[in-house]
Amino acid sequence: MSFFSEFKAFAMKGNVIDLAVGIVIGAAFGKIVNSLVEAIIMPIVGILIGKVDFKGLLVKVGDAEIKYGLFIQSVVEFIIVAFAIFLVVKAINRMKKEEPAAPAEPVLTTQEKLLMEIRDELKQK
Known part of the structure; x- marks a missing residue:
């Protein structure tokens, strides 16, 4: 098998x-969650805390800026995505649950069948 035919089969x-479909949908979902957190959730949290803009939260150390507000926002996004994935996996697992299969009847040997016939005949007498 050539390299390209093997790759095609894979x-x-x-x-x-x-x-591939999951990655594309996940990327789009990530953008939606990012927009939700950035445009709706974090401003509401900022208002409730006291008109804090999380994007603007930073500490200057010399010429460097440590933007811990963006980190907080990323943590909130992660929690939302993780919760959504948890719900999806839980729903999939619930759909996959199957009823326990009824135990299969044991396969009887010829000797066992003959013994059962003898037993049944003795019961009839």
Whole structure:
């Protein structure tokens, strides 16, 4: 098998395509969450705390700026994404749960079948 045909076989597997779709959707979801946190949640939290703009929270050390407000905002985004992923995984696991399979009837040997027939005949007498 050539390198390209092997790569084609790998790339066309369902798991790889599912993974690619998941990455694209995840990136779009990340942008939505980022926008939600940046435009809605953090301003509301800032108002509740006392008109604090989290983007503006920083500490200057010499010429460097340590922007801990952006870090706080990123932590909030992470928590929201992690919670959403938790809910999705929980829903998928709930759908995957199957009813426990009924125990299969044991396969009887010829000797066991004959013994059962003898037992049944003795019961009838």
